[in-house]
Amino acid sequence: MSAQINQSSETDFRNVCDWMLSIGEMRDLVEKVNTLEGQIAELQKQEACKQDPIAAPKKWHCGNGGGVSERWLVPFRTAEDARKAIYDECIRENFCIISADKGTDRYENQLKPFREKNAPNAAKKGDRIYLHCSKLKTDKAVTHWGKYTGKPPERITKLCGVDEPHTYAISVECWNELLDKSFRGAGRKKTLYEVTESKRDGRLIYNN
DSSP: OOOHHHHHHHHHHHHHHHHHHHHHHHHHHHHHHHHHHHHHHHHHHHHHHSOSSSSSSOOEEEEOOOOOOOGGGGGGGSSHHHHHHHHHHHHTTTTTEEEOTTTSSSIIIISSSHHHSSSTTTOOOTOOOEOOOOOOOSSSOEEEEEEEEEOOOOOEEEEEEEEEEEEEEEEEEEEEEEEEGBBOOOSSSSEEEEEOOOOOOOEEEEOO
C-alpha cells in the first residue's frame, strides 16, 4: 500500500513538473512570437516608407546652404560647420527646414504649397522631398529623399540649440539615403521648389 502511495506521489510530482515546463515553454513561445511580430511590423513600416502611395507624386527640392546669421557663429566656427549641423539634424529628426519670414518670397511663395492645401500647386501627402546640402565635400549634394507626411509646416524656435525666430520644419516619414546614386541639385538659388526628375540621368530639373 505504501509503495502504491509513493508511486502515485511520484507520478503526480512528474505531472506537475511537466505542467510547469509546458507553461515555461509557452511563455518563451509567446515572447518569440511578440518579438517576431515587432520585427515584421518594423520591416513593413520601412517598406511602406520606400514605396509611393500615389501613382504620380510631385517632387520637391529643399536646400540647405548659403550664409548664416551672426548668432550661428557663436556655437559654430564657420557658416559651413553650421550648415552641416543643420543638415545632420534634419536627417535625425526627419524634416527639412526653411527660414521664411512673413512677407518674404520664401514664406509667400516657396512655403505656400505646404501651407495652403488649396493652393494650385499644393503639396500632397506622399510627395517626394529631396534633401540638398551645398556645404558637403562633394558636388553631388542631393543625398536623401523622403515622403512628405502631409502635415502643415511646423514653426520651430530652436535648431541645433540656436534660437530661430522664423524657421519652419516640413516633416517626412523617414529619409532614404541615395548612397552612390546621389546627384547635383537643380542649381537654383532657392530653398524650396518643385522639380522634375530627369529621365536621362535622374538629376532634378527646376519646374518653372
